[in-house]
Amino acid sequence: MKGTDGNHGASSVRGAAAALLIAVPLLLGAARGPTLQLFPTTVLEDIKETGQAAEQMETGLQDVIARLDRQQQLYVQSKCDGAEGDPGCGRISRQLGTSYMEMLDVMATRLPDMERAVNSTRDSLEKRLRAELGLKMTPWTLQETLLGNEPTGAETSQPRLRGRSGLRLSERFRQYYSLVAQSGRTAEHSLAVVAADIYLDMEEASTLIAQTREEIGRATLLEELNQSFGVITPEMQQVVDGVKTILFGEAGQVIELAGPPTGAADDSYQSPLEW
Amino acid sequence: MIVNQNYRRLALAWGLVVMLAASGCATAPSPDCRMSDTRALNAAIESAQDRLQQGCVAQFDGYMDQLLDVAAGDPDPDNKQAFSDFLVWAADTGLLSRRQAQETWNRYFNVKFVSLRGDYNNCAQTCPVRRQVMTDMEQELADKERGMLQAALDREGYYRADRLLSETELVLEATCRACEAGGR
Numbered sequence: 001m002k003g004t005d006g007n008h009g010a011s012s013v014r015g016a017a018a019a020l021l022i023a024v025p026l027l028l029g030a031a032r033g034p035t036l037q038l039f040p041t042t043v044l045e046d047i048k049e050t051g052q053a054a055e056q057m058e059t060g061l062q063d064v065i066a067r068l069d070r071q072q073q074l075y076v077q078s079k080c081d082g083a084e085g086d087p088g089c090g091r092i093s094r095q096l097g098t099s100y101m102e103m104l105d106v107m108a109t110r111l112p113d114m115e116r117a118v119n120s121t122r123d124s125l126e127k128r129l130r131a132e133l134g135l136k137m138t139p140w141t142l143q144e145t146l147l148g149n150e151p152t153g154a155e156t157s158q159p160r161l162r163g164r165s166g167l168r169l170s171e172r173f174r175q176y177y178s179l180v181a182q183s184g185r186t187a188e189h190s191l192a193v194v195a196a197d198i199y200l201d202m203e204e205a206s207t208l209i210a211q212t213r214e215e216i217g218r219a220t221l222l223e224e225l226n227q228s229f230g231v232i233t234p235e236m237q238q239v240v241d242g243v244k245t246i247l248f249g250e251a252g253q254v255i256e257l258a259g260p261p262t263g264a265a266d267d268s269y270q271s272p273l274e275w
Numbered sequence: 276m277i278v279n280q281n282y283r284r285l286a287l288a289w290g291l292v293v294m295l296a297a298s299g300c301a302t303a304p305s306p307d308c309r310m311s312d313t314r315a316l317n318a319a320i321e322s323a324q325d326r327l328q329q330g331c332v333a334q335f336d337g338y339m340d341q342l343l344d345v346a347a348g349d350p351d352p353d354n355k356q357a358f359s360d361f362l363v364w365a366a367d368t369g370l371l372s373r374r375q376a377q378e379t380w381n382r383y384f385n386v387k388f389v390s391l392r393g394d395y396n397n398c399a400q401t402c403p404v405r406r407q408v409m410t411d412m413e414q415e416l417a418d419k420e421r422g423m424l425q426a427a428l429d430r431e432g433y434y435r436a437d438r439l440l441s442e443t444e445l446v447l448e449a450t451c452r453a454c455e456a457g458g459r
Contacts, residue, residue, distance in 0.1 A: 125453075126452075126453045126456050126457075127453075127457075129450050129453040130398065130454055130457045133446065133450040134396065134397050134398040134453055134457075135397075135398055136396065137397055138396060138397065138400070139391045139393045139408075140387075140392050140393065142391070142397055142401075142446065142447075142450075143387055143388060143391050143443065146442045146443060146446065147386065147435075147439060192446050193442050193445060193446060196445050196446040197445060197449070199449045199452075200448060200452075203452065
């Protein structure tokens, strides 16, 4: 179960991260006065707040995860695996357990703020989507809105929506900013897509945050009851790895940028007469 | 007795009428609805027009299908106009309504999806049948592949339609959830 704690926590962070990363494009788009009222100031404020909450969580976890890494390394180097009776190894194990509990504690402390921010963003976007795309538009006008202005070349190199990245959140944020700043403008049609994307992400994140909070409470209680601080289990390690991957991109993943539309190149029609 | 004779005469007369009608049908020439076996689109269109004028109206969809095959054998951006002219002719001669002609052409050659149309708002009209709409759009994308991509070499248009389908799926998913949340 602890493994899933980490995944849930990671996913919720990822959800909030989407808002953080897209905040700047939205701000730029709003500044140019789109006729679609998907991102009024209140929604932008909610999105910014969500981004800040994610950043605070990232900062809060950075130290404790680094410490966990050092302790784990020491544990391995000291050949403590299977040497539970050794007093030195026991001490390292207890330190590992304490750090792990601290990580859970940081997450438990930060998650309520994030949950509030995520829910607020979700609710505001929900209202705007319902009003602007659901009630004010017919299927045909929705289609025309999505087609709207064709994206520029620079926009096509924006990171894929709802994508997964192994990059540190703050760094990815900078890259988004840079890409958007180069793009010159944000097409209105993409605002509808971005709004839909953030809304779905926030909704998923909200559920996952709630589950994560519940699981953290359970995991903490179990650890305390078992008084098993002395051993770092594979499950605990999995949680730590999951959080690291999502927050700091330490899983050796490459930066994902948007590719051509599905089947754009390889699946394109080729005449038998083509040389 | 007189009544029986009258019935017999009436039956004979009716039988005669039926026989005459049957022989008349048998002698009427049935049109040859096969299109000429040509690989040139313009000639194929002329052949289809000829057959349609001879009364093979029921074969219209089949002709359209064959014409797309012919066009795919010699793809050209000008094929869009050839199909447009053919459909305008079909509408002018009353084989199709103007709306049918528009829907057919747009289904194969326009980025926009005929499957995603309606006069009411999305919460009321699209969301209740969202899955069906998406299925219809996917089928329409296959037709656009035949028309835009294979017949008219409009790669840019086809890939835009492909992306539009993905965007529509995402936006409708979010919008319809928002509509549902508003209805709770």
